[in-house]
Amino acid sequence: MGLIRLLYQNKSVILFCLFTYVLFWLTIGTFKQSTELNKTQQSNGLKHRSNSTFYFIFDHLLQLKVNLLLIDPYVLNYLFIEQLSFDKLERQLITFAITDDLVERFIQYFQETIFSITISENILSNHKTSIDHIFIEYKQKIIHLAILHKYKSFYLIEENILPLSENIQLSYGDTLRAVEPVEVNVHEYSFFYPQNVSHFLWLYQTSKFLHCNRVLADEMEDQFHLYQNASQLNLTVTPMKNIAYGLNELEKHYWLAGGTLLGWYRHCGLIPFTQDADFGLFAEEYDESIRNYFLGNPIAYLWGALGLVNDSLEFRLYTGRFTLDLFWAYREGDHRWCGYQVHRAKFRRTLPLLETLCSCDLFGTRFSIPCSPTSYLDGEYGKDKWKSPLEKNYTWINMKFHSLWNDISWMYAVRLYTRQGKLRTDQFAFDWISNHFNYSITSIPSFFNILPNEPVTLPPLKTKLVYGSPIKKKKSRKKSKSTRKKRLI
Structure with a gap:
C-alpha cells in the first residue's frame, strides 16, 4: 500500500518523465528516418552540386537509378588527361553509354518531363524496332545516350540516322563502332567512367566496326x-x-x-x-x-x-x-x-x-x-x-x-x-x-x-x-x- 500511495502522490512527475521518454525516442526515430532519406536522396542524386545545365539534366537522369558511362572521347580527355574541371567544360553535347535493357525506362520517364527528347531508331530485319540513340536537350545542352547492344564478347553502338545540327559532331553514332567491356570508376557527378581512360581512348582509334562478307x-x-x-x-x-x-x-x-x-x-x-x-x-x-x-x-x-x-x-x-x-x-x-x-x-x-x-x-x-x-x-x-x-x-x-x-x-x-x-x-x-x-x-x-x-x-x-x-x-x-x-x- 505504501508503494501505491507513493506513486499516487508523485503521479505528475512520473507522467512528465514518461512523456519526456516517449518524446526522446520519437525524436531519435525521426532523426534516423531523416538521415536515411538524405542518404537515399544522395544516392539517387548527384554527389557534387553545380548550377550548370548539365548538372540539372544529370540530376533527373539519376533518379532512374541507372548507370551512365561517360564514353565521349573529348570529355574524357578534358577531365582525366588534361585534368580540367567539369564545371568549366564548354560543350554543347556530351555522350554517355547505357545498355539497351534500360531504354524503355528512359523513354517512359522523359515523356512527361520538361526536357526535349529525340530518339534514333532502326527497323531490324525481323521488322522489330531497335532504339540506338537518345538525345535529351535542355537549354541548348544535350546529353547523348548511345545504346550499347550486346554483340558476342563486346558491344556495338549503331550509326545514328537522325538528322542533327551541322555544328554537332558525334564521336559515337558517326558510324558503327565496337566498345570493349571496361572496369569503371565513379565521378563526383555520380556518372561512371573507364578506369583506364588513356587505354579506352587508344581503343577508340580502332573502334570503327566492319562486318565480314x-x-x-x-x-x-x-x-x-x-x-x-x-x-x-x-x-x-x-x-x-x-x-x-x-x-x-x-x-x-x-x-x-x-x-x-x-x-x-x-x-x-x-x-x-x-x-x-x-x-x-x-x-x-x-x-x-x-x-x-x-x-x-x-x-x-x-x-x-x-x-x-x-x-x-x-x-x-x-x-x-x-x-x-x-x-x-x-x-x-x-x-x-x-x-x-x-x-x-x-x-x-x-x-x-x-x-x-x-x-x-x-x-x-x-x-x-x-x-x-x-x-x-x-x-x-x-x-x-x-x-x-x-x-x-x-x-x-x-x-x-x-x-x-x-x-x-x-x-x-x-x-x-x-x-x-x-x-x-x-x-x-x-x-x-x-x-x-x-x-x-x-x-x-x-x-x-x-x-x-x-x-x-x-x-x-x-x-x-x-x-x-x-x-x-x-x-x-x-x-x-x-x-x-x-x-x-
Missing part, C-alpha cells in the same frame, strides 16, 4: 563446299585471341593480314585449309615489351625471330601444333613493306600506309583489321581475284626480291627460343641456323636483332653462298618458287 561466306559453302574446320578452329582460336589481347594490353596496333584477313572477310572465319595465321604490326611501334610478352608465353610462345628490328623483322609463334606469324610493316614514302626471308634472300611485300585501322568480329572476339579490307586484298592477290578460291602455284603480286643479307647481318638475324623463353643453343638450333646461315656455327650470338658494336669474326662457310652472284639464274628460280602458295587460298 556474309554473301561470299555462304557462297564458299554452297558453291565450293568449303566449310569451317572444327579441328582447325580448336587449334587457332585461343592463340589468336591471346595475341590480340596481349597487343591491345601493350597498346601496339596490329591487323589481321594475308590469308587470315581473307579468311575473315571471305569465309567469316578461317580459310579451311590454312596452316598458319598472319598479323601485321607497325615497325615504328616495336619495343622489347612485345618480345617479352611472347617469350615463354604459355599459349603461343616465340619460337623464332627473323630479321633485324630495323629490317624485315618477323616473329614466328608456335603453340605446339599451329604457327602464327607477326610481320612488322616499315613505312617508306607513300607505302609500307614487310619482309619475308628465304634462306639468305630478302623479299618485300608492299602494303598500303594503313593510317587508320578498324575492328571486326572473329570467333566472337574483336580483332583489328585494315579499314579498307577489299583494297588490301586486291593489293595482295590481284583485283577481285581473291573472291574465289585460287589454283595451286599462286604467286603473290605484291612480293618482290629485294637483296641478300650480308654475312654479318645474317648472323644476327636469326634466333630460336625454347618454350620456356630461353635462347635455344642445342643441336637442333645449330643445324637449323647453320642451314639458313650457310655457316658451320659452333655457338649462337647472344645479341637480339641488333648488330654488335665490335668487329665480328665470321665462322667458316659450309659451301658457296646459295644466292651468290655467280648463280643469278638460280636465284631467279628460287625467287619464283618462294613466292608460290602450294595450296588453294
Whole structure:
C-alpha cells in the first residue's frame, strides 16, 4: 500500500518523465528516418552540386537509378588527361553509354518531363524496332545516350540516322563502332567512367566496326563446299585471341593480314585449309615489351625471330601444333613493306600506309583489321581475284626480291627460343641456323636483332653462298618458287 500511495502522490512527475521518454525516442526515430532519406536522396542524386545545365539534366537522369558511362572521347580527355574541371567544360553535347535493357525506362520517364527528347531508331530485319540513340536537350545542352547492344564478347553502338545540327559532331553514332567491356570508376557527378581512360581512348582509334562478307561466306559453302574446320578452329582460336589481347594490353596496333584477313572477310572465319595465321604490326611501334610478352608465353610462345628490328623483322609463334606469324610493316614514302626471308634472300611485300585501322568480329572476339579490307586484298592477290578460291602455284603480286643479307647481318638475324623463353643453343638450333646461315656455327650470338658494336669474326662457310652472284639464274628460280602458295587460298 505504501508503494501505491507513493506513486499516487508523485503521479505528475512520473507522467512528465514518461512523456519526456516517449518524446526522446520519437525524436531519435525521426532523426534516423531523416538521415536515411538524405542518404537515399544522395544516392539517387548527384554527389557534387553545380548550377550548370548539365548538372540539372544529370540530376533527373539519376533518379532512374541507372548507370551512365561517360564514353565521349573529348570529355574524357578534358577531365582525366588534361585534368580540367567539369564545371568549366564548354560543350554543347556530351555522350554517355547505357545498355539497351534500360531504354524503355528512359523513354517512359522523359515523356512527361520538361526536357526535349529525340530518339534514333532502326527497323531490324525481323521488322522489330531497335532504339540506338537518345538525345535529351535542355537549354541548348544535350546529353547523348548511345545504346550499347550486346554483340558476342563486346558491344556495338549503331550509326545514328537522325538528322542533327551541322555544328554537332558525334564521336559515337558517326558510324558503327565496337566498345570493349571496361572496369569503371565513379565521378563526383555520380556518372561512371573507364578506369583506364588513356587505354579506352587508344581503343577508340580502332573502334570503327566492319562486318565480314556474309554473301561470299555462304557462297564458299554452297558453291565450293568449303566449310569451317572444327579441328582447325580448336587449334587457332585461343592463340589468336591471346595475341590480340596481349597487343591491345601493350597498346601496339596490329591487323589481321594475308590469308587470315581473307579468311575473315571471305569465309567469316578461317580459310579451311590454312596452316598458319598472319598479323601485321607497325615497325615504328616495336619495343622489347612485345618480345617479352611472347617469350615463354604459355599459349603461343616465340619460337623464332627473323630479321633485324630495323629490317624485315618477323616473329614466328608456335603453340605446339599451329604457327602464327607477326610481320612488322616499315613505312617508306607513300607505302609500307614487310619482309619475308628465304634462306639468305630478302623479299618485300608492299602494303598500303594503313593510317587508320578498324575492328571486326572473329570467333566472337574483336580483332583489328585494315579499314579498307577489299583494297588490301586486291593489293595482295590481284583485283577481285581473291573472291574465289585460287589454283595451286599462286604467286603473290605484291612480293618482290629485294637483296641478300650480308654475312654479318645474317648472323644476327636469326634466333630460336625454347618454350620456356630461353635462347635455344642445342643441336637442333645449330643445324637449323647453320642451314639458313650457310655457316658451320659452333655457338649462337647472344645479341637480339641488333648488330654488335665490335668487329665480328665470321665462322667458316659450309659451301658457296646459295644466292651468290655467280648463280643469278638460280636465284631467279628460287625467287619464283618462294613466292608460290602450294595450296588453294
